[in-house]
Amino acid sequence: MSVTKESKARTKVPRAVREPQMLDAAVAVFAERGYHGASMDEIAAGAGVTKPMVYSYFGSKEDLYLACIDHAGTRLMEAVDEAGREERDPERQLWLRLLAFFRFVGEHRHEWRVLGREAAATGGPASEQVARARRRVVQLVGRQIELNARARGAEVVPGGEPEILAQAMVGAGESLADWWLDHPEETAEAMAGRLMNVLWMGLGDLVEGRLWSPAAEYS
Amino acid sequence: MSVTKESKARTKVPRAVREPQMLDAAVAVFAERGYHGASMDEIAAGAGVTKPMVYSYFGSKEDLYLACIDHAGTRLMEAVDEAGREERDPERQLWLRLLAFFRFVGEHRHEWRVLGREAAATGGPASEQVARARRRVVQLVGRQIELNARARGAEVVPGGEPEILAQAMVGAGESLADWWLDHPEETAEAMAGRLMNVLWMGLGDLVEGRLWSPAAEYS
Amino acid sequence: MSVTKESKARTKVPRAVREPQMLDAAVAVFAERGYHGASMDEIAAGAGVTKPMVYSYFGSKEDLYLACIDHAGTRLMEAVDEAGREERDPERQLWLRLLAFFRFVGEHRHEWRVLGREAAATGGPASEQVARARRRVVQLVGRQIELNARARGAEVVPGGEPEILAQAMVGAGESLADWWLDHPEETAEAMAGRLMNVLWMGLGDLVEGRLWSPAAEYS
Amino acid sequence: MSVTKESKARTKVPRAVREPQMLDAAVAVFAERGYHGASMDEIAAGAGVTKPMVYSYFGSKEDLYLACIDHAGTRLMEAVDEAGREERDPERQLWLRLLAFFRFVGEHRHEWRVLGREAAATGGPASEQVARARRRVVQLVGRQIELNARARGAEVVPGGEPEILAQAMVGAGESLADWWLDHPEETAEAMAGRLMNVLWMGLGDLVEGRLWSPAAEYS
DNA sequence: AATGAATGAGGTTTCATTCAT
DNA sequence: GATGAATGAAACCTCATTCAT
Incomplete structure (x- = not known):
């Protein structure tokens, strides 16, 4: 029955x-x-x-969107945060976190996308939320930069507040991530390495042959 | 009357x-x-x-959109291209063009926006056009980098093909531009200088106090 | 209340x-x-x-239109098909079916209209569907004619393939139906009788006084 | 200059x-x-x-439409009318006019189309005009039938008023014309002959082998 | 006589959102 | 808790029609 x-x-x-x-x-x-x-x-x-x-x-649709932003933002923060928690050396910590960032982007394209600039175009009160979430990411990167600066003895980072540099860094990262989507043969390590090179050593050093490489300094 | x-x-x-x-x-x-x-x-x-x-x-809406992309892309290219046409020194040329880029962004926020990544989300054949326009910008920047590398004696740019670096550079620029919108007290010169610092000298140099500054080299 | x-x-x-x-x-x-x-x-x-x-x-509008064609075509086919199913004599079967056709037209003016030639003017893929539905009707009539011809001993219908005659017959029927709409005092029997006369006996016989009449042959 | x-x-x-x-x-x-x-x-x-x-x-659009109806109707009337003007024998006159009709349809498909039933679906006051034009054609055919009946000695056409028969005839003609469009290998003579057969001799005669043929009676 | 520029009204279609079961 | 049925509003696009030149 x-x-x-x-x-x-x-x-x-x-x-x-x-x-x-x-x-x-x-x-x-x-x-x-x-x-x-x-x-x-x-x-x-x-x-x-x-x-x-x-x-x-x-x-509502907007509330659902906000929940997505929260969700994605939190997961990205967790991934990046956890990556360098044990590490004491600031430079290596930055590297580990950059790597975690690219891995997250590679594995959660969707999540990263909704945090991207595209989302900000909504116009409504959701824009605020998106901006806030993005700012959290930028601030995290900013703190990391400051840490590195202090580790090298500098009181403040010359040439711009850390947050501004972080802003540029995140933008470069996102742009590289987009490029990555069309070139999937690259690894997350290679992408993180490139970003590290661009930002850490600067074009100036690169063109003179001074290369930053993870293998050179860390086993 | x-x-x-x-x-x-x-x-x-x-x-x-x-x-x-x-x-x-x-x-x-x-x-x-x-x-x-x-x-x-x-x-x-x-x-x-x-x-x-x-x-x-x-x-149609899509055709109108394409016309906007064309319009904005062409104007940006012209502005950046014309900026450094007379200059022979590659480093100063890069600086002039970065400056022109930021000035364009400052004066034509809307135009730059429609060239941004947001535009790619359309899905239709417009995405192709946007991607093409963006690629043209990236290629221009890439050539500029290559020029600078050669001027310093390097055959190729180590650490990544110029196009990849250009990609990061454009992303950083766009991100800085967005930040700029919320901080209008900054000048285009200051913004261009920051980007130049980030990219040209590298964070590594910055934190050790080596600053690139337009005032130091050009009257 | x-x-x-x-x-x-x-x-x-x-x-x-x-x-x-x-x-x-x-x-x-x-x-x-x-x-x-x-x-x-x-x-x-x-x-x-x-x-x-x-x-x-x-x-969509076109899909709705197609559904209407299907609906009307199927109902007309059923009505006409069922009308003569039990009848063995071909001539009387034709008469019964003509009658059923006019009754259907009289009771479902709208349905018949959408099957008319007007429908073909759409231009899209709907035209095909309309043409198909109409062809089914014509084929049914054609088979009926062939049946009658064989019952009278003729191997083939002289003067044209059955389908062509059926085409003319359907056109005549539709035209009479239109005329009927402006003269509702006529009965379906009268209309079917007229069509039978025109087609069965031929004008040639009519003008010589040879009339086909249902009353004369069937009680 | x-x-x-x-x-x-x-x-x-x-x-x-x-x-x-x-x-x-x-x-x-x-x-x-x-x-x-x-x-x-x-x-x-x-x-x-x-x-x-x-x-x-x-x-206006409607006025233009009316003008088209007039134009097409007049031209068709002229063509058919002129065809049998000199002929005294009613049967041969009918044949000549049927032929003229099909020739007109073959050479002026568009004109015939706008006179077709499709046009009546407009709904506005244009419908009246279309109906009037069509009625003129039907009346012409009706008079022709009456002429033939009288020539054979019948006072009135039994089995239906001439106008009704004409209505069926025109409908059959239009339907055959449509079929013709998909079978352009046929000649106007063949089509007119078929219609003459269907209507003049009647299916009844056809199936018994009595064929009407222009060659048999006219050189 | 002729036309480029302009519009109001209306067409099909989609979508966020809510009942009633 | 879950859903099929239903809608108001608004989107893109077209068309008959009229000015001003």
């Missing part, structure tokens, strides 16, 4: 399971289409639920 | 005048809202005409 | 009910205005729903 | 030349797209003039 269980197995999935599914689907769609181009229909379909479910969980 | 001219003079403006008006309005709206977020109604209103006029002149 | 049921009962009608409602409304509007002249607004209003519902059910 | 004449040769074309050009273009577009589907832009372009010219000549 009992019906087989699989006939209608889509009922009563706990929130803890449904929510991440939706977030993932939303991140993927937002990354691919942008905020305005994304449709709640596609997001719901991608998560395997119906639209009213999405609304019941996240309230 | 005479009314201000702008109040309601919307009759019979020749095409050569209307078209740039529309292009400007379109660039402004696309920059502010992104491709998907922009509405033809708003663009038309911004140009002081009705929608059908815009369609009669540009055919 | 109770209000009439039809006033505003627009909530939650299941798909199996709404779809035919929409089809009927669409057939009516397409018949009256033609494909280009019909507006989705009017169709939706006719079905008592809003436009998005129509799109959600049928996808 | 004098400019070459060809540079701007589109000024001052007399009305007697322009008007037929426009009518022809309009007939072509209306025939291909139907009333609603036709655009004044396409018509103007097809005539090689600008839209305001069309409006100055014909007033």
